[in-house]
Amino acid sequence: xxxxxxxxxxxxxxxxxxxxxLISGRLSPAGDFARWLVAPLEERxxxxxxxxxxxxxxxSDIESLRAENQRLRREVExxxxxxxxxxxxxxxxxxxxxxxxxxxxHPTYRxxxxxxxxLVIGRDPSIVDRILLNVGELDGIQPGMPVVTNTGLxxxxxxxxxxxSVVLPITDPDSAVSAIVQSxxxxxxxRGQQGPTLVMKYIPLDTPVQVGDLVLTAGLGSVFPxxxxxxxxxxxxRHDYDLFQKAEIxxxxxxRRLEEVLVLTHFAPxxxxxxxxxxxxxxxxxx
Amino acid sequence: MRRRHSAKxxxxxxxxxxxxxxxxxxxxxxxxxxxxxxxxxxxxxxTVVLALVFGPWAGGMWGIGTGTLADVLAxxxxxxxxxxxxxxxxxxxxxxxxxxxxxIVIPAGIGAMATVGYLILQGGVAILLGYPVIWRSLFGETFxxxxxxxxxxxxxxxxxxxxxxxxxxREV
Numbered sequence: 246x247x248x249x250x251x252x253x254x255x256x257x258x259x260x261x262x263x264x265x266x267l268i269s270g271r272l273s274p275a276g277d278f279a280r281w282l283v284a285p286l287e288e289r290x291x292x293x294x295x296x297x298x299x300x301x302x303x304x305s306d307i308e309s310l311r312a313e314n315q316r317l318r319r320e321v322e323x324x325x326x327x328x329x330x331x332x333x334x335x336x337x338x339x340x341x342x343x344x345x346x347x348x349x350x351h352p353t354y355r356x357x358x359x360x361x362x363x364l365v366i367g368r369d370p371s372i373v374d375r376i377l378l379n380v381g382e383l384d385g386i387q388p389g390m391p392v393v394t395n396t397g398l399x400x401x402x403x404x405x406x407x408x409x410s411v412v413l414p415i416t417d418p419d420s421a422v423s424a425i426v427q428s429x430x431x432x433x434x435x436r437g438q439q440g441p442t443l444v445m446k447y448i449p450l451d452t453p454v455q456v457g458d459l460v461l462t463a464g465l466g467s468v469f470p471x472x473x474x475x476x477x478x479x480x481x482x483r484h485d486y487d488l489f490q491k492a493e494i495x496x497x498x499x500x501r502r503l504e505e506v507l508v509l510t511h512f513a514p515x516x517x518x519x520x521x522x523x524x525x526x527x528x529x530x531x532x
Numbered sequence: 533m534r535r536r537h538s539a540k541x542x543x544x545x546x547x548x549x550x551x552x553x554x555x556x557x558x559x560x561x562x563x564x565x566x567x568x569x570x571x572x573x574x575x576x577x578x579t580v581v582l583a584l585v586f587g588p589w590a591g592g593m594w595g596i597g598t599g600t601l602a603d604v605l606a607x608x609x610x611x612x613x614x615x616x617x618x619x620x621x622x623x624x625x626x627x628x629x630x631x632x633x634x635x636i637v638i639p640a641g642i643g644a645m646a647t648v649g650y651l652i653l654q655g656g657v658a659i660l661l662g663y664p665v666i667w668r669s670l671f672g673e674t675f676x677x678x679x680x681x682x683x684x685x686x687x688x689x690x691x692x693x694x695x696x697x698x699x700x701x702r703e704v
Contacts, residue, residue, distance in 0.1 A: 254622070261596070261618070276604040283552070283605060287560040294564030367559035369606040370575060371613050372654050372670060373663050377559065377606070404607050411607050418664035440669035441569075501566060 277406050284409050288379050291366045295504060322396050326474065329459055332427065333472050361385060361508045374439065376412040380508065386410045391509045397474035397497035398462060399506050415443060416500060423465040424475055428458050435460060435475055435494060443476060443494040454481050454492050554578050555602045570677035575602060577686040579621040580646045584639060585693050588625025595621030609661045616653035620646050635694065643686030647679045
């Protein structure tokens with residue numbers, strides 16, 4: 246008797262569960278309203294959480310040291326990015342000189358256009374990795390826009406609500422970013438794997454990939470701007486019996502400490518490539 | 533009889549508010565109080581505790597309620613959290629009658645088992661809903677930290693609820 250009752254209960258549970266999954270799409274207006282309602286609360290709680298963590302990690306008597314430390318950290322991050330950009334520009338110069346015999350190349354790495362600063366107000370509590378931002382449709386955010394920090398690529402906007410938006414981070418298995426290894430100029434797809442690292446698969450065996458190599462966005466497909474730092478190769482798996490090798494990449498962005506991000510509301514995809522092609526088609530020198 | 537019904541009706545509002553509070557804390561507070569890379573799971577902890585204290589129905593109902601709300605707030609498929617939490621709540625509630633045998637070991641043990649079961653169920657539901665799941669990562673780097681951290685929270689919340697309940701009874 247008890248077994249039968251349990252069976253009935255489990256059947257009810259399964260039916261309710263399947264029913265809920267089926268009606269998912271129809272709940273979006275209610276969801277929008279609920280999110281709009283709780284967004285300010287989420288922002289405050291998130292701020293309180295950050296302050297709590299900061300106080301726990303940095304006691305008040307070393308407040309000045311903390312400020313100094315933060316300033317130096319920012320400086321190091323800025324210099325790291327600058328170093329990567331310089332190396333990239335240098336390589337670009339070499340390539341363009343060799344290809345087009347330019348007397349002088351003009352490095353023009355920049356992301357053109359505007360950006361909206363968003364605060365991280367939450368994380369998806371499920372195993373599906375998503376980040377919640379406090380900016381939405383009213384701030385000009387649209388699905389597909391790239392999200393970055395000063396240290397590198399975060400991901401792209403997946404859903405937009407009135408006052409909030411959801412980011413698909415590059416660490417999620419649903420995310421695929423066209424990328425380029427800085428040293429070897431190898432291009433490939435970098436995918437998330439539900440953990441702290443990313444993976445770049447299907448790299449030909451004869452292509453040299455070293456631990457420590459930097460991986461940047463390739464800018465193909467105009468989803469992400471080119472030359473934004475994704476991460477650094479931390480391990481390379483290669484077997485002689487395989488056709489391909491794969492590289493494990495650690496993102497430069499610390500996703501556990503992500504607080505502020507920049508949503509690129511407009512960027513010129515591969516402007517450099519466009520300019521070169523335009524110049525070549527018109528038979529002129531590169532601008 | 534009517535008075536009893538109205539008392540139950542009045543109870544629904546604080547329960548709903550508590551549910552909203554737990555969900556917002558999970559989404560916006562928990563990511564900032566990580567331990568060794570693991571985030572505490574307040575939704576799971578409260579589901580297990582309520583199931584242990586009030587039984588399988590209460591556990592299941594709380595699980596489905598808190599899970600649905602979180603599914604809606606996080607803008608993913610409804611059911612991804614609600615379904616596993618409902619099952620965990622119901623199953624954990626089956627130990628309701630045995631919880632008085634050991635108030636120390638049982639909540640901790642059930643909390644640890646629930647964390648593992650919850651991950652497996654969530655992975656299964658995620659696959660059904662079309663999300664890619666990498667089991668190796670799910671049970672990878674921060675798995676044990678996650679189990680320990682959520683177990684600790686479950687234990688703390690359990691002791692708190694038991695204390696509140698006994699305090700309330702004493703007043704009555």
